Structure formats: C-alpha cells, structure tokens
Amino acid sequence: MAGMVPFTNNYSDHSTREGYQFEFNCMRCGNGYSSSFQHSVTGFGGKLLKMGGDLLGGEVGSKASQLGWDAEWMRDGLRGSTRDKALAKAAEEMQVYFTQCHRCGQWVCQQVCWNHERGLCTSCAPRLDQEIAGMQASAQVNQLHERINQVDWTRDVNYRDQAVGRCPSCMNETGGGKFCQHCGTPLAAAPQQQKRFCGNCGTPTQPGAMFCAECGTSTA
Known part of the structure; x- marks a missing residue:
C-alpha cells in the first residue's frame, strides 16, 4: 500500500x-x-x-x-x-x-531482542543458551547459600559480651557487659528461684510456704 x-x-x-x-x-x-x-x-x-x-x-x-x-x-x-x-x-x-514479532506484534531490535533461530522475539522465544547460563548462575548462588548456611560462622563470636543495648537507668549504650559502662547499673537479670513441689502430691508450692496448699503436707 x-x-x-x-x-x-x-x-x-x-x-x-x-x-x-x-x-x-x-x-x-x-x-x-x-x-x-x-x-x-x-x-x-x-x-x-x-x-x-x-x-x-x-x-x-x-x-x-x-x-x-x-x-x-x-x-x-x-x-x-x-x-x-x-x-x-x-x-x-x-x-x-x-x-x-508475528506472535506478540512488538517491534524489537535485532541486535539484542530478536531470536534469529526461532524467528520470534526473545520474549516469545528466549535464547536457550542465555536461559541455561542464567539458570546455572542462579543454581550456583542457591547452592552457595545452602553450603554457607551449613557452616557455623558464630563459633568464635562472643555474642553475649558483644550484645549492645541501652541502660534502663541512663539510656546510654551499656557496652555489652553486666554493668552499664556509664552509670554502673547492674544489667544482668536476677536469677529466677527454682520451683518447689510438694513431696506428697506433687503440687507446686509458693515461695516461703510452710505447708502444701493442696494436701497440707509440710514443705520444710
């Protein structure tokens, strides 16, 4: 025309x-x-x-x-x-x-986006060599990720002492120790008292209780 x-x-x-x-x-x-x-x-x-x-x-x-x-x-x-x-x-x-491309109708550049072997654009007919190379690279990254995760990279890291937070008293960085490096406030959590149980019925007893609240057995 x-x-x-x-x-x-x-x-x-x-x-x-x-x-x-x-x-x-x-x-x-x-x-x-x-x-x-x-x-x-x-x-x-x-x-x-x-x-x-x-x-x-x-x-x-x-x-x-x-x-x-x-x-x-x-x-x-x-x-x-x-x-x-x-x-x-x-x-x-x-x-x-x-x-x-007669499949999707798009005008594409021949240098990058045209698959000469298939007679279609690379969106409709991706180049197999490029796809294989891309999948190989992706698989390598995934396998490396899995292998690296299998190694213990924290074995030599003193994560308890390196933990840094803010002191609840002065709001400065604690330095990661048991006491705040700025004001000396103790940072270690108070040890929890071990739970006690009644020797007769096994019911947990309250701290300081002299008798079991369930069966009346002496807890002394």
Missing part, C-alpha cells in the same frame, strides 16, 4: 522547523536509534525571505516579506504530507535495525 508507514507506536518525533528527524525504540529493551536529519526545503529558504522582508523597506521589502510568509504558509500547509513522507523515509532507514 503506497504511503504506508510500518512503524506505528515505537517512535518519537524530534522534528523542528528546520527539518525532520525521528527516534525509533525497541519495544522490549528500549534501545533507540535516530534517523538521519532531513532538512526542510521551505524551512531555510522561508527564513531567508522573511529576514529579507524585515530588513528591506518599501515595495521590495513588502514583496520579500510576502514571499517569506508564503513559504512559511506552504511549509505549514504541507506539513502533514511532507511529514508523512519524511517519516516513511526514516522508517525505511530504520527497518534494518528492527523486526516485528
């Missing part, structure tokens, strides 16, 4: 009043390529004529000014068709760098 532009939504327009230029991007990895700058025929000439109209006076100046505005009007008036031709030319230039 005449005038058909194969690229639709993976390009950006960087055209100016001096000419046309487009940037095409891979829809998978984002790599971009810029087309050659196409100078506008009316852009430069129209600017010169417009400058002549501003610099020259009288009838000559009026004619030059009118020609300048006519050139600018022609450029704006033909911008649609002219731009389409410039885009089609840029798309033809960029065609060698991109291929459309």
